[in-house]
Amino acid sequence: MYSFTMTSEQKMLVDTVHRYAEKQLRPVYREAEETKAAPEKTVQTGWELGLLPGSIEADYGGFGEYSALTSALYLEELGWGDVGISLHLLTPNLFAIPIALFGSKKQKEEFLPDFCDETFPRATAAIVEPVIQFDPADLRTTAEKEDDEFVINGEKTMVPLADKAELFLVYAQENGTTQAFIVPGDTPGITVGERITMMGAHALAVYNVSFKDVRVPKANRLGGLKGIRLNRLLTVSRLNLAAMAIGQAKAAYEYALQYAQERYAFGEPIAHRQSIAFMLANMAIEIESTRMLVWEAAYKYDNNEDATRAAYLAKEYADKMVLEVTDAALQVLGGHGYIREHPVELWLRNGRGFATWNGLVMA
Amino acid sequence: MSIQFETPDAVEKQLQQVRIVAENVMRPESRYLDEHEHERPVKFVNMMWPQTKLMEKASLEASLARLARKSNGDGNGNGHAANGNGKAERADIGNLATIHLVELLSWGDAGAYLCIPMSALAGAAINAVGTAEQLERFLRRFTEGKPKWGAMAMTEPQAGSDTSNIQTTATLDPDTNEWILNGQKIFCTSGKLALEESDGLVVVWATVDKRAGRAGMKPFVVEAGTPNVIIAKVEEKLGIRASDTATIILDNARIPYENLLGDPEVRTGQGNKGFKGAMKTFDATRPLVAASAIGIARAAFEYTRDTLAKHGVKMEYGKPRWQLTTVQADLLEMEAQIKAAWLLTIQAAALLDAREPNKLVSSMAKVKAGKVVTLVTQKAVELLGPLGYTTDLLVEKWMRDAKINDIYEGTGQINTLIVARQILGYTRKELK
Structure with a gap:
């Protein structure tokens, strides 16, 4: 059948995350953006929601099972609250989710339990490379097998929280395919370079990281001999990003919707004019359209159908939508939208990010 | 409940046959019908009629059952059957099944699709507010005999999107207890099929009180064969040429009092x-x-x-x-x-x-x-x-x-x- 009602468990989770977004993220989003730091307390509170353990099986310390749809539902709420702090909060996932998806039993047993307690784990992933035409299927970072080790060489960028990372998941090309390698932070040859400033989401600290002759044991190849399926990993990440984009767009839409009813021009609210009202209507239509694409693709994924195509279309659609909607929201506010007193200028900057963040959200 | 995206098997099954019609009957005639405006997709109509007849029958029986429950006072009349015999389940995918059907037929040919013999928009209006007597009198015909069409006449030359600006009038003749309709309707999809080419009907919107605006607007059923109802013109269009788009002139057309759908009183606000x-x-x-x-x-x-x-x-x-x-x-x-x-x-x-x-x-x-x-x-x-x-x-x-x-x-x-x-x-x- 077709049905658009969440399960009661999903509804409860969404309500909880929404409350966190409203009470914890919204009050501090601007300060976090301007000071370029996610408040530790906010991150800790978010971590204690137990979102990641909810996606990890009980065998490995969690209390749930992975559902792309459930993740999409709560990511929308996080995106609505604040993208920058949420990306910080979700950084350990970049390490843990691929382990949960592709890890050998041994790797899962070794690493996942640490992601299921109340301490925010210092783990991250290095996937993006400092090039204009980035393709995760064709990485320049290489992993070469030498005896019982892999030797990793290459330059990465946009590595979240790399400065304090105790664990990296490094994506590298091995014989023409992309594989992932578990690399302890203190391994010789890793240099965490400068912090990079992105256009938006300043609350997330991202770094350049260089890997020079970094040696890890053979056993650190994610998934052991089987390795990973990049396609599936990217499908998950696309769904995650698209879901978060819906939340970001919704935040901007709601803000503009309210502003347009309160802002008077020519003696009446500007929302009384079709030129404004129609922009708002189209924003609402595009947000709902994207939500349908994401939900359908996530439903497919959860039912073990090939969701590559659906997730790709949803992500492509979401990238465009979130930019259009955040831009339109700023336009509704006019000059005020351009002022940092209002959040929409940040949301437009965040909105542009989604097309470039492939692999930077896993949930 | 949970979020689901799965086409029900019953819908899939229904589509299998329709797909054959769309591919083998509609597509091959597409160009011909486009080039011969107003010719009918006869083959398509005859193939669809046995099926649409059944759909109309199911819909009519469901509506009559709903009204019966309502008048017996043992149901809330909202159409939800509480009698676990499977009928309720079928009814619950009615709209879903219909959009799938429409999508597939339009994939075949959008012009021919519009010629599907059904009560269509007229049926929707009659179903929405009609009494059991009206349902029986107006919609039974779509379940038997030769193919028939229903249509809706709302638009007028001076009233397009502003439907409340319609000028067609309905005046009650107290002597005969008949409504007298006067006015001109344009852009009536399948108007000719409904009134001239079959024993169908058209739901005509008219005002019983011009000063009352929206509150005065009422739907009336005009059946094929009603004197002084004239198809004055069929439009020549950019596309969907297999479908007729008719101008209907109502020149002192008389219809029974009972052909008014819904409440005859002019009420404003919440009561309207x-x-x-x-x-x-x-x-x-x-x-x-x-x-x-x-x-x-x-x-x-x-x-x-x-x-x-x-x-x-x-x-x-x-x-x-x-x-x-x-x-x-x-x-x-x-x-x-x-x-x-x-x-x-x-x-x-x-x-x-x-x-x-x-x-x-x-x-x-x-x-x-x-x-x-x-x-x-x-x-x-x-x-x-x-x-x-x-x-x-x-x-x-x-x-x-x-x-x-x-x-x-x-x-x-x-x-x-x-x-x-x-x-x-x-x-x-x-x-x-």
Whole structure:
């Protein structure tokens, strides 16, 4: 059948995350953006929601099972609250989710339990490379097998929280395919370079990281001999990003919707004019359209159908939508939208990010 | 409950046969029907009638049962059967099944689809407010005998999107207890099929009190064979040429008092359920137009994709955007847009089946689908050009057929207005 009602468990989770977004993220989003730091307390509170353990099986310390749809539902709420702090909060996932998806039993047993307690784990992933035409299927970072080790060489960028990372998941090309390698932070040859400033989401600290002759044991190849399926990993990440984009767009839409009813021009609210009202209507239509694409693709994924195509279309659609909607929201506010007193200028900057963040959200 | 995206087996099964009709009966006649405006897709009509007859019968019996429950006072009359015999279950996918049918038939040929012998919009209006006697008298004919058509006459030369500006009058003759209708209706889809080419009927909107505005507007059933009802003209159109778009002149046309649908009293505000009830039928009919739009869009997209594939253009799902050619990017965009519109339409139909409010999503789907089919078909002609621009291929026809979907059942702008009023909580006074 077709049905658009969440399960009661999903509804409860969404309500909880929404409350966190409203009470914890919204009050501090601007300060976090301007000071370029996610408040530790906010991150800790978010971590204690137990979102990641909810996606990890009980065998490995969690209390749930992975559902792309459930993740999409709560990511929308996080995106609505604040993208920058949420990306910080979700950084350990970049390490843990691929382990949960592709890890050998041994790797899962070794690493996942640490992601299921109340301490925010210092783990991250290095996937993006400092090039204009980035393709995760064709990485320049290489992993070469030498005896019982892999030797990793290459330059990465946009590595979240790399400065304090105790664990990296490094994506590298091995014989023409992309594989992932578990690399302890203190391994010789890793240099965490400068912090990079992105256009938006300043609350997330991202770094350049260089890997020079970094040696890890053979056993650190994610998934052991089987390795990973990049396609599936990217499908998950696309769904995650698209879901978060819906939340970001919704935040901007709601803000503009309210502003347009309160802002008077020519003696009446500007929302009384079709030129404004129609922009708002189209924003609402595009947000709902994207939500349908994401939900359908996530439903497919959860039912073990090939969701590559659906997730790709949803992500492509979401990238465009979130930019259009955040831009339109700023336009509704006019000059005020351009002022940092209002959040929409940040949301437009965040909105542009989604097309470039492939692999930077896993949930 | 949980979020689900699965086409029910019953719907899939129904589509199998329709797919054969769409491919083997509709498509081969598409060009001919386009070039011979107003000729009827006779083969299609005769093939569909046995099936539509059954659908009409099921719908009629369900409505009669609902009214019976209501009058017995043992049901809430909202159509939810509590008698676990499986009927309720079937009823619950009615709208979902219909949009799938409409989508597929429009994929076959949008003009021929409009000639499907059914009570159509007239049936929707009669079902919405008709009494058991009216249902029996007006809709039984669609379940038996020869093919018949129903139609709705709302638009007038001076009243398009502003439906409340209609001038056609209905005056009660107290001596004979008949309504006397006077006025001119235009753009009545299937008006000729309903009144001249079958024993069908048209629901005509007229005012019983011009000063009362919306409150004075009432729907009246005008049956085929009613004297002084004249089909004055059938329009020559950009597309959907197999379908007739009729001008109907009502010149002192007399109909029985009992042909008025709903409340005869002129009531304003909350009490004005007649007009509002009728406007509510749009919540059910807009997803149908959206579905038709999507059928055409899918036809154009699939043909373009498959043709270009023969010329080496592959769909690539997963490549970074910078690696795509513009043609590949266009095709992906077309596919994503069609899918988004279709999922919105499914949501609108599913909510309707679940008897949940769907006004907002219904209008959203209509806006989206109208826009999407326009863009997708126009893109298809471009991508397949110059051959795509010629009548050697069907894409140019699909582009012409497509445009009507952004116009009838509320233009894209009117539906955007409805969406805007809904999200802002504005009345038509606050947002004109």
